[in-house]
Amino acid sequence: MTSKESTLRSLRANQDLIAEHIVDQQLRGLNFSESRRQVSIRDATENIRQLADAIELESQITFNGYIVWLNDVLKGYGFDQSLLIDHLTLLVDYIEEYFAEDVGEMVRTYVFAAIAVVNPEGQAEQSFLENCGEYRDYAQTYLLALIEARRNDAVELILSAVNRENVSIEDLYIKIFTNVLYEIGRLWQSQRINVGQEHFATVVTQYIMSMLYEKIFTKELKTVKMMGVCVGDELHEIGIRMVCDIFEMNNWDSYYLGANVPLESIIGELERIKPQVLALSATTAHRVPQCIEIIKAIKVKTSGTKIIVGGRPFNMDPGLWVRVGADGHSVDAVGAVKLAQRLVNERV
Structure with a gap:
C-alpha cells in the first residue's frame, strides 16, 4: 500500500x-x-x-x-x-x-x-483591478459606484461604455465585471466592506447584464447547445451566467441553470436538451469534491456531452481538471467557447 x-x-x-x-x-x-x-x-x-x-x-x-x-x-x-x-x-x-x-x-x-x-508575513496585497488592462479606469469608477451604492451612476457608466464607447460585451464581462467582482470579494474578505455592499454589487451587475440581453439573444438559428451549472449551492453564480451569455454571443444556444440544482435534475436536463457541452463552475476549492461526484454520475447516466470546468480552483491548479474527470478547462469564458468548439469538432 x-x-x-x-x-x-x-x-x-x-x-x-x-x-x-x-x-x-x-x-x-x-x-x-x-x-x-x-x-x-x-x-x-x-x-x-x-x-x-x-x-x-x-x-x-x-x-x-x-x-x-x-x-x-x-x-x-x-x-x-x-x-x-x-x-x-x-x-x-x-x-x-x-x-x-x-x-x-x-x-x-x-x-x-x-x-x-x-499566515503570510509581509506579503503585499494585489488588487484584481491590475488585470483590467486598458479598462482600468472604467473598472475603478464602477467599483467605487458599487461600494458607495450609486446604482444609477454604475448603470450609466456601463451602458455608456457599451453604447457610446464601443466596449464589447465580452471585454465588459471579462475585463471589467469579473475583476471588479473579484475585487469586491477581496475587500469583503478583508472586512473593508460589509456583506450588504458585496450583495449590492452582485445585484447591480446582474441588473446591468439583463439590460444588455437584447444585444446578446437573437433569433438566429443555432446548431450547437451548451448548458451552464454551478456546483452545489454556490452563491456566486454570476460567473457561469456570464459564460452562458458569451456562448450565446458566439452562436451557441445556451441554457443557464444556475445554482442549487439537484444532480438528478442536471441529468434530466441533459437528457432532455442534449447539449454538446456542459460547463460546470466551482468558485471555491471546497466545491471540487462535489464537482467530481457530478462528473462521475453524468458519465454513467449520459453520453455524448463534453464537460468543461471553470472557476478559481481550476485556474490555480492547471492539472486539476484532468483529475476531476472533465474533458477540459479554460480560465475565462472566451477561452471556454474556443475549447468547446474544439471538443465538438473532435466528435465530428
Whole structure:
C-alpha cells in the first residue's frame, strides 16, 4: 500500500474519532455547550474530509484554497486566525502520534503548506483591478459606484461604455465585471466592506447584464447547445451566467441553470436538451469534491456531452481538471467557447 493509500484509509476510516479528539483538545477548559461542541466536531470532520479529498486529487492548491476560504469565513464571524492555526496543528499532532509515520508526514506536508498560505508575513496585497488592462479606469469608477451604492451612476457608466464607447460585451464581462467582482470579494474578505455592499454589487451587475440581453439573444438559428451549472449551492453564480451569455454571443444556444440544482435534475436536463457541452463552475476549492461526484454520475447516466470546468480552483491548479474527470478547462469564458468548439469538432 502506498503512502497516499494508507493516508486516505486512515483519514476516512477515523475522521469522526480524529475530529472529536482535536475539538476536545482545543475546547479544554472552555465553557462550551454540548450543542456547540457537536457543531465544532461536525466542522472538524469536514476539514478532515477536505484534506483527504485534496490528497486523493494530489492537489495541495485545492486544500490551500479551502483553508483560505475557511479562514475568511471565520474572520467574518469575528474569530481570531490563531484558532484555525491551532486547530490544524492539533490535527497534525494527533495524526503523527497515533498513525503510521508516512501518514503523519503526508498530513504534515499538506496542512503546514496551507497554514503558510493563510499566515503570510509581509506579503503585499494585489488588487484584481491590475488585470483590467486598458479598462482600468472604467473598472475603478464602477467599483467605487458599487461600494458607495450609486446604482444609477454604475448603470450609466456601463451602458455608456457599451453604447457610446464601443466596449464589447465580452471585454465588459471579462475585463471589467469579473475583476471588479473579484475585487469586491477581496475587500469583503478583508472586512473593508460589509456583506450588504458585496450583495449590492452582485445585484447591480446582474441588473446591468439583463439590460444588455437584447444585444446578446437573437433569433438566429443555432446548431450547437451548451448548458451552464454551478456546483452545489454556490452563491456566486454570476460567473457561469456570464459564460452562458458569451456562448450565446458566439452562436451557441445556451441554457443557464444556475445554482442549487439537484444532480438528478442536471441529468434530466441533459437528457432532455442534449447539449454538446456542459460547463460546470466551482468558485471555491471546497466545491471540487462535489464537482467530481457530478462528473462521475453524468458519465454513467449520459453520453455524448463534453464537460468543461471553470472557476478559481481550476485556474490555480492547471492539472486539476484532468483529475476531476472533465474533458477540459479554460480560465475565462472566451477561452471556454474556443475549447468547446474544439471538443465538438473532435466528435465530428
